[in-house]
Amino acid sequence: MSAQRERLKVLGAGIFSLILVLGVARFSYTPLLPMMQKQAGLGLAQAGWLAALNYAGYLSGALIASLISDLVLKDRLYRIGMVVAILSTVMMGLTTDPLIWMLSRFLAGLSSAAGMLLGTGLILNWLIRHNHRPELGIHFAGIGLGISGCSVAVWLMTGWLDWREQWFAFSAMACLLIVPALAWLPAPDTSPLTKSGAPMHDNPPSRLFLGIFMASYFCAGFGYVVSATFIVAIVDHLPGLAGQGGLAFLAIGLAATPACFNWDLIARYTGDINALILAAALQVVGIVLPVAVGGLLPTLFGALLFGGTFIGMVSLVLTMAGRYYPTRPAKMMGKMTLSYGVAQIIGPAIVGWLATRLGNYSIGLYIAAGVMMVGVALLAILKLVERRDARVVIAPCLQS
Numbered sequence: 001m002s003a004q005r006e007r008l009k010v011l012g013a014g015i016f017s018l019i020l021v022l023g024v025a026r027f028s029y030t031p032l033l034p035m036m037q038k039q040a041g042l043g044l045a046q047a048g049w050l051a052a053l054n055y056a057g058y059l060s061g062a063l064i065a066s067l068i069s070d071l072v073l074k075d076r077l078y079r080i081g082m083v084v085a086i087l088s089t090v091m092m093g094l095t096t097d098p099l100i101w102m103l104s105r106f107l108a109g110l111s112s113a114a115g116m117l118l119g120t121g122l123i124l125n126w127l128i129r130h131n132h133r134p135e136l137g138i139h140f141a142g143i144g145l146g147i148s149g150c151s152v153a154v155w156l157m158t159g160w161l162d163w164r165e166q167w168f169a170f171s172a173m174a175c176l177l178i179v180p181a182l183a184w185l186p187a188p189d190t191s192p193l194t195k196s197g198a199p200m201h202d203n204p205p206s207r208l209f210l211g212i213f214m215a216s217y218f219c220a221g222f223g224y225v226v227s228a229t230f231i232v233a234i235v236d237h238l239p240g241l242a243g244q245g246g247l248a249f250l251a252i253g254l255a256a257t258p259a260c261f262n263w264d265l266i267a268r269y270t271g272d273i274n275a276l277i278l279a280a281a282l283q284v285v286g287i288v289l290p291v292a293v294g295g296l297l298p299t300l301f302g303a304l305l306f307g308g309t310f311i312g313m314v315s316l317v318l319t320m321a322g323r324y325y326p327t328r329p330a331k332m333m334g335k336m337t338l339s340y341g342v343a344q345i346i347g348p349a350i351v352g353w354l355a356t357r358l359g360n361y362s363i364g365l366y367i368a369a370g371v372m373m374v375g376v377a378l379l380a381i382l383k384l385v386e387r388r389d390a391r392v393v394i395a396p397c398l399q400s
Contacts, residue, residue, distance in 0.1 A: 007132055013184035014123045015142035017082060020177040021115035023146015025085035025108040026054060028170050029092075030232055031154040031246050035163045037233075040096050048352015050105045051229045052345050057106035059341030061113020066334025071125065071188035074118045074330060081114020082181050086174040093167030115181075116318075117337055121330030122188055124322040130195050134323055137261030140315045144260075144307065148253025155246055202325045204332075206389045212382045214339040217317055219375025220280065221343030224310045226368035227287055228252075229348050231306075234362055235290060235299055244296060248303040255307030263312030264319075272320050273386060276313055277379045280372055283309040287369045291362045314340075343371075 029050070036042040042050075061081075068074055084107050091104035120136065128134050153173070157166050205213070231252065232245030267275040286305025289298045317336055322329035351364035 003130070007127070007130070009184045010123060010126055010186070011138045013181055014119055014139040015145065016177050016184075017078075017115045017119045017181035018140065018142030019146040019149065020082060020174055020181055021085045021108075021111045022143050023150050024170050024174045024177065025088050026112050027147050027228070028089070028150045028154070028167075029054070029105070029108075030229060031151050031249055032163060032166060033233055034236060034245065035154075035158065035166070039163045044355045045352050046098060047233075048229075048348045048355070050101055051225075051348035051352075053102050054105040054109040054112075055225065055341055055344035055348070057109020058112050058116075059109070059338060059345060060106075061110045062117060062334045062337035062341050064334075065113060065117040065121070065330045066332075066338060069328050069331065071122070071190055071328075075122060075185075075188050078114050078118040078122060078185075079182055081111045081118065082178050084108075084114070085111035086171060086178060089167060089174050090171045093164045093171070113337070117330050117333050119185070120318055121322065121328075121333055122185065124319070124329045125188065125326070126186070128200065128322070128326045129189055129191075131198075134319065134326070135264045136315050136319050136322075137264035140260035140311055141257050143311050143314075144253050144256030144258070146253070147256055147307070148250055151246055151250035151253055155250070200327045202327055204324055206385070209382065209385050209389055210332075210335075212378055212385060213317075214336060216276075216280075216375045216378035216382060217336050218339045218343045219371045219378065220283075220310075220313050220317075221340035222347045223280075223283060223287060223368045223372035223375065224313075224340075225344040225347040226351055226364045227306050228310070230351060230364060231290075231303065234365065237362070238290060238294060238299070240294075241296060241299060244299070248290070248299055251300050251303035252307035255304040256311045259308045259312040260315035262308070263316055267316055272316055273379060273383045276316055277376060277383070279309040279313045279316070280376045280379060283313070284369050284372045284376070287365050287372065291365050 033042070033047055037044075037047065064077070065074075068077070088104045088108040088111060091100055091107070094100070120139065123139055124134060124136060150170070153170070154166060157169060161169060204210075232249050235241050235245035235248045236243060263275055263279060266278070270278070282305050286302045286307075286309060289302030289305070293299075293302075318333050321332035321336055325332045347364075347368070351367070354363055
């Protein structure tokens with residue numbers, strides 16, 4: 001097999017794994033949320049708590065990933081996570097018991113971490129080890145494909161399948177997706193050398209850099225989770241936009257599909273942190289457009305901006321983490337995702353609580369945009385810290 005074909009096959013495993021754990025196990029909940037509220041009696045606050053439990057599972061998975069250095073164990077847990085993704089999807093259609101739903105969303109969160117962190121870490125390690133460019137844009141296209149694919153699937157199935165049958169249909173899709181997700185990812189190589197014989201060294205950032213980086217990523221997680229979880233319900237309740245929430249969610253997925261590849265290209269010319277600042281600023285605009293301007297076109301444009309930036313930020317951050325720790329990329333990825341994950345627990349719970357008192361989720365978008373603005377400021381500070389750290393490293397070399 002040629003090197004390029006092998007690379008595409010490994011990246012393909014990552015794409016299918018992300019469609020499975022995020023598109024099916026996680027994001028299918030968002031377009032199905034309005035139907036579950038109408039047909040299954042799911043309340044506003046309960047919907048928020050289910051989303052929060054999903055992120056609690058994701059956070060638990062991130063904690064596990066941050067503590068594991070053994071590549072073989074990571075590979076084993078990644079494969080278990082793919083199976084758990086299927087089980088968590090089946091569980092949603094089996095009952096209306098809120099406790100089972102809660103367990104399902106927690107397990108879906110665990111499987112998401114397996115795909116996003118363990119799987120991504122294994123793929124980035126493989127790319128570096130085989131002397132390929134350490135970029136994840138193609139790999140992360142799976143998230144956008146998962147979002148848009150689930151939106152289209154729900155749109156096609158609504159009218160002839162109820163909420164329960166749609167969960168079972170997604171379960172069947174998951175059984176197909178797991179095959180390439182497992183078969184195309186080779187067993188990990190534990191050698192400390194690349195295939196060309198070069199040693200693999202970790203280059204960890206300073207503690208100050210990491211602390212500010214994690215704080216800014218917390219803000220990104222808060223901004224992301226409110227729109228990703230509630231955008232369908234928010235848009236459906238805006239004046240003149242009833243029934244258009246699924247269209248907005250589809251726009252997010254379509255914009256997210258090429259986003260990571262696009263931001264890889266932007267980062268090559270601007271630098272990683274400048275690219276993150278630009279993406280975060282554009283995301284703020286995308287978050288507030290539906291409620292600040294209103295109307296279908298501004299709402300769809302906002303959805304495109306949001307979809308084209310949030311996953312780009314995730315891709316850039318996780319790629320940076322892998323470059324700092326090429327021998328154990330999931331370690332820093334796990335730490336960053338812990339910060340991102342805490343925000344994803346807090347965000348839905350706060351917005352769900354406010355929604356029960358205000359009758360809608362719209363205030364959540366303004367809160368998310370405000371938190372994202374704080375994140376932009378932190379990224380600007382991070383750029384100054386990066387320059388300072390570079391001078392500290394260069395100074396001893398000049399003296400010698």
